[in-house]
Amino acid sequence: MPIAHHILQLRDSLPPGVSLLAISKYQPIEAIQEAYAAGQRMFGENHIIEMATKAAALPTDIEWHFTGHVQTNKIKYMASFVHMIHAVDSFRLLREINKHAAKHNRIIDCLLQIHIAQEETKYGLTIEECKTLLADEPWRELGHIRIAGLMAMGSHTDNMEQVRAEFRQIKQLFNELKSAYFADSPSFCHISEGMTDDYPIAIEEGSTIIRIGSMIFGERPY
Numbered sequence: 001m002p003i004a005h006h007i008l009q010l011r012d013s014l015p016p017g018v019s020l021l022a023i024s025k026y027q028p029i030e031a032i033q034e035a036y037a038a039g040q041r042m043f044g045e046n047h048i049i050e051m052a053t054k055a056a057a058l059p060t061d062i063e064w065h066f067t068g069h070v071q072t073n074k075i076k077y078m079a080s081f082v083h084m085i086h087a088v089d090s091f092r093l094l095r096e097i098n099k100h101a102a103k104h105n106r107i108i109d110c111l112l113q114i115h116i117a118q119e120e121t122k123y124g125l126t127i128e129e130c131k132t133l134l135a136d137e138p139w140r141e142l143g144h145i146r147i148a149g150l151m152a153m154g155s156h157t158d159n160m161e162q163v164r165a166e167f168r169q170i171k172q173l174f175n176e177l178k179s180a181y182f183a184d185s186p187s188f189c190h191i192s193e194g195m196t197d198d199y200p201i202a203i204e205e206g207s208t209i210i211r212i213g214s215m216i217f218g219e220r221p222y
């Protein structure tokens with residue numbers, strides 16, 4: 001039972017206030033069932049259709065988190081059940097998610113994805129873009145989404161001091177936004193960061209949701 005073993009071992013090591021999100025992308029249903037049997041209820045996926053298919057086949061008390069890039073035309077396939085969308089990086093996307101959540105009379109938790117890593121990517125807001133979004137856009141008018149915090153990926157590097165500095169920047173931004181916009185919103189409380197290779201540092205620097213895939217399930221079967 002290596003999956004159950006890894007889940008229990010990880011969960012035992014987490015300080016209070018940090019949740020374990022099991023990233024089950026590309027993993028078969030049986031692997032998720034094994035984690036479920038070990039008590040795991042939070043699962044993360046990177047493809048909307050794959051997540052919807054798995055959600056339909058698995059117990060309904062699972063909390064599904066979408067951690068991949070959001071394709072606008074597929075939001076409708078997850079709007080009825082998704083618990084949290086981690087990688088929101090534009091006001092346009094917030095508005096689209098809001099529209100679909102409204103159809104199901106739901107409020108969907110969203111995290112703003114911040115790009116801090118050294119790698120080039122077209123995804124994620126810079127710190128400045130994030131501040132501009134919150135200052136300039138009418139996000140408070142969107143009644144069917146809730147901005148619940150920030151999400152980030154550390155650089156893919158062996159230089160752990162670099163990764164630590166990045167996570168520290170995220171915490172600083174989180175604090176700044178909390179006092180500027182969310183002082184009265186207890187639901188703005190999450191920092192989603194830390195994967196198999198860097199989660200201990202992420203926890204030290206303020207992560208509240210670690211996203212762990214290969215450490216739980218082993219290598220992904222692509």
Ligand SMILES: *Cc1c(COP(=O)(O)O)cnc(C)c1O
Nearest residue numbers: 023067195196211212213214215
């Ligand atoms: C795949 C993935 C993870 C998990 O990565 P591991 O290194 O296998 O723990 C976490 N977050 C996101 C966004 C991912 O795509």
